[in-house]
Amino acid sequence: MIRTVVLDIGETLTRDDRYWAAWADWLSVPRHTLSALVGAVVVDGRDNADAIRLLRPGIDVSAEYAAREAAGCGERLDESDLYEDVRPALSALRAAGARVVIAGNQTRRAGELLRRLDLPADLIATSGEWGVAKPARGFFDRVLSVSRHPAAETLYVGDHPANDIHPARAAGLRTAHLRRGPWGHWWADAPEVRSAADWSVDSLIELTTLLEP
Structure with missing residues (x-):
């Protein structure tokens, strides 16, 4: 039981709409582009943060997240x-x-x-x-x-x-x-x-x- x-x-x-839209806006890319890349990493069975890394190779996702928070563009729910x-x-x-x-x-x-x-x-x-x-x-x-x-x-x-x-x-x-x-x-x-x-x-x-x- x-x-x-x-x-x-x-x-x-x-x-996750708001989450990915905020990342796309922060990275200055079309939201559809990032959404499509999220789909690609899903199919590959990869970590979802890899969608961001495909757009910005070498990016430190944690550091970028902190930068978003500092700029007033952090999480909303x-x-x-x-x-x-x-x-x-x-x-x-x-x-x-x-x-x-x-x-x-x-x-x-x-x-x-x-x-x-x-x-x-x-x-x-x-x-x-x-x-x-x-x-x-x-x-x-x-x-x-x-x-x-x-x-x-x-x-x-x-x-x-x-x-x-x-x-x-x-x-x-x-x-x-x-x-x-x-x-x-x-x-x-x-x-x-x-x-x-x-x-x-x-x-x-x-x-x-x-x-x-």
């Missing part, structure tokens, strides 16, 4: 960035008795912005706050430390096979692959993803049915 549901953030709860099913699904999960945790590869700033949205979740944490990022085993050790339930009763939900499904399964968690965003759609029907995921879902609303014994 699933007692804790842990959800990824980017392209699981939030759209509000209600419009959430997928429409997020609040209803999280509320339904809690009403059904599940502990709801949000944990993904995001900055400290993203964690602050998410908490300001007052989402129906018991805990919100990011890799920037934990000091360890997916797909490292340490990230999923932290997930289990806040789950309050055994790995077999903890479900990790995400769109990215390499960052979410495979490492979560390796850590003993149950897994649900979400067909959402470029990674979720591109890898949705890949045999290795289907076999690694306990469930494949098209909407977060479907998660409530997974709580049934």
Whole structure:
């Protein structure tokens, strides 16, 4: 039985439109150009930051991120960035008795912005706050430390096979692959993803049915 549901953030709860648009504007390239390059690295199974490196070889992404913040062009996150099913699904999960945790590869700033949205979740944490990022085993050790339930009763939900499904399964968690965003759609029907995921879902609303014994 699933007692804790842990959800990824980017392209699981939030759209990445604003994120990539801001990077394109900062780098002074057409938004479509960067979007297309994001698609290219998805197909190759590469890190999404490689899309930025293709535009600016040798760029220090972390340093550039800090420069954006200093220039007042840093992260923004509000209600419009959430997928429409997020609040209803999280509320339904809690009403059904599940502990709801949000944990993904995001900055400290993203964690602050998410908490300001007052989402129906018991805990919100990011890799920037934990000091360890997916797909490292340490990230999923932290997930289990806040789950309050055994790995077999903890479900990790995400769109990215390499960052979410495979490492979560390796850590003993149950897994649900979400067909959402470029990674979720591109890898949705890949045999290795289907076999690694306990469930494949098209909407977060479907998660409530997974709580049934």
